[in-house]
Amino acid sequence: MRLVTRVIVLLSRAMQHAAPDPSSASPLPLSGSEDLVRSERDGGVGVAFRPALDAVGEALLRHMVRARVVSARMVGLQRSEKIGYHHASLGEEAAIVGAVLAMRATDWIFPGAREWYAGLARGLPLGVYVHHAFGSAEDPTNGHAAPDHAPARALHVVPPSGVIGAHLPQAVGAAWAAKIERANVATLALFGAEVAASGDFHNALNFGGVFKAPVVFVCRAKPDARIVDRAVAYGLASARVDGADALAVFTVVKAALARATEGKGPTLVEVVSPSLERVTAGAIDDAALAAGDVLDLGAGDPVARLGALLARENRASAGAQKVLAAEVMAELDAAVLAAERAGAPAPATIFEHVYAGVPAHLAAERQRLTGAQWDGGGG
Amino acid sequence: MTVVAQMNLVQAINDALKLEMKRDPRVVVLGEDVGRVGGVFRVTQGLWDEFGDERVVDTPLSEGGILGTAIGMALYGLRPVPEIQFADFIYPGYDQIVSELAKMRWRSGGEYSAKMVVRTPVGGGIRGGLYHSQSPESLFIHVAGLKVVCPASPYDAKGLLLAALRDPDPVLFFEPKRIYRAARGDVPEGDYTVELGKARIVREADRTSGEPAVTILAWGAMLYEAVAAAEKAAEQGIESEIVDLRTLWPVDIDTIAASVEKTGRVIVVHEAPKTCGFGAELIALINERCFLSLEAPPVRVAGFDTPFPYTLEMDYLPLAHRILPAIVQTAKY
Numbered sequence: 001m002r003l004v005t006r007v008i009v010l011l012s013r014a015m016q017h018a019a020p021d022p023s024s025a026s027p028l029p030l031s032g033s034e035d036l037v038r039s040e041r042d043g044g045v046g047v048a049f050r051p052a053l054d055a056v057g058e059a060l061l062r063h064m065v066r067a068r069v070v071s072a073r074m075v076g077l078q079r080s081e082k083i084g085y086h087h088a089s090l091g092e093e094a095a096i097v098g099a100v101l102a103m104r105a106t107d108w109i110f111p112g113a114r115e116w117y118a119g120l121a122r123g124l125p126l127g128v129y130v131h132h133a134f135g136s137a138e139d140p141t142n143g144h145a146a147p148d149h150a151p152a153r154a155l156h157v158v159p160p161s162g163v164i165g166a167h168l169p170q171a172v173g174a175a176w177a178a179k180i181e182r183a184n185v186a187t188l189a190l191f192g193a194e195v196a197a198s199g200d201f202h203n204a205l206n207f208g209g210v211f212k213a214p215v216v217f218v219c220r221a222k223p224d225a226r227i228v229d230r231a232v233a234y235g236l237a238s239a240r241v242d243g244a245d246a247l248a249v250f251t252v253v254k255a256a257l258a259r260a261t262e263g264k265g266p267t268l269v270e271v272v273s274p275s276l277e278r279v280t281a282g283a284i285d286d287a288a289l290a291a292g293d294v295l296d297l298g299a300g301d302p303v304a305r306l307g308a309l310l311a312r313e314n315r316a317s318a319g320a321q322k323v324l325a326a327e328v329m330a331e332l333d334a335a336v337l338a339a340e341r342a343g344a345p346a347p348a349t350i351f352e353h354v355y356a357g358v359p360a361h362l363a364a365e366r367q368r369l370t371g372a373q374w375d376g377g378g379g
Numbered sequence: 380m381t382v383v384a385q386m387n388l389v390q391a392i393n394d395a396l397k398l399e400m401k402r403d404p405r406v407v408v409l410g411e412d413v414g415r416v417g418g419v420f421r422v423t424q425g426l427w428d429e430f431g432d433e434r435v436v437d438t439p440l441s442e443g444g445i446l447g448t449a450i451g452m453a454l455y456g457l458r459p460v461p462e463i464q465f466a467d468f469i470y471p472g473y474d475q476i477v478s479e480l481a482k483m484r485w486r487s488g489g490e491y492s493a494k495m496v497v498r499t500p501v502g503g504g505i506r507g508g509l510y511h512s513q514s515p516e517s518l519f520i521h522v523a524g525l526k527v528v529c530p531a532s533p534y535d536a537k538g539l540l541l542a543a544l545r546d547p548d549p550v551l552f553f554e555p556k557r558i559y560r561a562a563r564g565d566v567p568e569g570d571y572t573v574e575l576g577k578a579r580i581v582r583e584a585d586r587t588s589g590e591p592a593v594t595i596l597a598w599g600a601m602l603y604e605a606v607a608a609a610e611k612a613a614e615q616g617i618e619s620e621i622v623d624l625r626t627l628w629p630v631d632i633d634t635i636a637a638s639v640e641k642t643g644r645v646i647v648v649h650e651a652p653k654t655c656g657f658g659a660e661l662i663a664l665i666n667e668r669c670f671l672s673l674e675a676p677p678v679r680v681a682g683f684d685t686p687f688p689y690t691l692e693m694d695y696l697p698l699a700h701r702i703l704p705a706i707v708q709t710a711k712y
Contacts, residue, residue, distance in 0.1 A: 108455070110451075139488070140487075140488045140490065141485075141486060141487060141488035142488050144485050144486055144488060145486040145487070145488075149486065151486075151487035151488065151490040151491055152490075153487070153490040153491055158454060158491065159486055159487045159490075159491065161478060161479060161486075162478070163474060163478045163479070166447070166474065166475065166478060166479050168447070169443070169444055169446075169447025169448045169450075169451065169475070170447055170448070170450045170451035170454060170479065171451060172447075172448050172451060173447065173448030173449060173450060173451020173452040173453075173454070173455070173459075174451040174452065174454055174455040175451070176448060176451070176452060177407075177451065177452040177455035177456065177457045178455060180407065180433050180434070180452075180457065181455075181456075181457075187451075199443050199471070200443065200447060202441075203441050203443050203444030203447055203448075204444075204447070206439055206441070206444060207438070207439060207441075207444045207447075207448050210438075210439055211436075352485075352488075352489070353484045353485045353487075353488060353489040354484070354485050354523050354524050355484070355524065355526075355547075355548045356484070356492070356547035356548055357547075359576070359629040360629065360632075361629055361632075
């Protein structure tokens, strides 16, 4: 708990009105490139701390391996044009999995499309995700939404929008609603640094700050982006975390969640994503995937780093990760087969869920569409 | 016996909000100066005193922020009622309405919906100039997933707003500001609803004389102009049947078609610019439904295809003096 407390102190220093307690204030800076929050266990430098590992490390690694293998497979399915596209998240696993696992099951997640794994991390079955990617008859959206935009309402995961950043003010609104309802619920908004250029980003941080909504903003960014500097303008706490270090992301988001639930308002967490050599070179192909060779994509790979750390502490082995990757591949094979077999949704489903009911004008259009098919003699 | 009070449009809308906030604790009003001030037109006056600042929220000046956060509230399960101070200012939040609010149910396969009623004053004739006078209804009717309502009478304003608040779909509730206080009428106390999607025949055409008659489609403030023009036309022996659409979308095409089949002539009146205005869609629907009943080309009396002028606003608006010649010409075609 002391470690978490220390991170909270770090976070609170970013708030202009927070008076640091001299006895516990961190001597470490919160601006400048050397301020990355890293875990000591991971051998990093910067604002280092020693996180508790217990079951978290293993859960993080399991999900990160799964996210890695699924994304690598989806990249292949996009290349072979079996699916429309995929928002690859190779190298972003620590940011996404670390943040989602730090939240409680009752908290709401507002992911962007590239944070599609949020639903899977919460328990969305892989088969449903793949049906959705194929837009099959068993896609929960009836093939309405493009790949990586799946809803998971039972798991409090809101479907990503195609409009980059539109979900940020919504995450604030949901958090604000929870506050009004006196519910102990916070929200997490996940996004990339490009969102920081949008009006929605400004609206979200401004409204979130004004109403002290219990929301955590987690922004994935390149090293030179420095989105975190915006927080001070809105009176928000902030932290900048090493995106290769899942334990650091997890711990910082947990601390931000604690602030949120204590009524202290939003925190902006910038996760500095690693640039992985093999991702940049486009060297992830189906052959590498088939060989199980996707768990180390170059220096700074968060999956490889967490794997090595847990291996050092005898909590996991490289062999176990390969086995897990192979299991995910087998699960994917079955899911892809099922999605291909399911075929497309019935044409009439276009008209479902436009409104709660089907108004007369849509019923007429539906009749025209389905009737025309019959007239065409099976065309 | 239902107690009835004389109210104007503002009072009727206020009454509906108050009633629903008492009935449904999920209803939250938010917007610029809707709290202590009671809104720029005082429509939310008294709500803040009665329900407090968690349910009647003064927000920062940002329509995108108001609508974006309101959608989040709605996803969570509240029933937000954002007020956009003037419909002219809704565009910074247009993306949240078009891309998010309207599509949430569809894109989530029915898992999520963002139920809310967006209230905003529309229309000109109040010396408001180009940024306080617009009528953007067709921009929302064109977006699948939204319902669009525009009341003309205090009775309908209260009943339609209560229906809109209880409807499962997002509703744009356009309030004709020119008649906010001018339109007065009997409003029952307590709970009642006016069904969405149902037009109202305001004036029936008498076809017994055999003289030509016209159907006039109107809504909001222009309904009263249509009525005034119809009274003048009646002095010349021309009968008019006036349909107040009340709900613009989904539109009550059955009532419209029945009237046009009866008269064979139709005029649409709206304040918005003529090109791609809702009149264009109405006439297309009429052509599809009752082409063979038509005895004259359908006519639009609308705003011009220009921005809304400050000084010459009464020349811009399709007032009775512009509707009357259209009635005469259509009747004599």
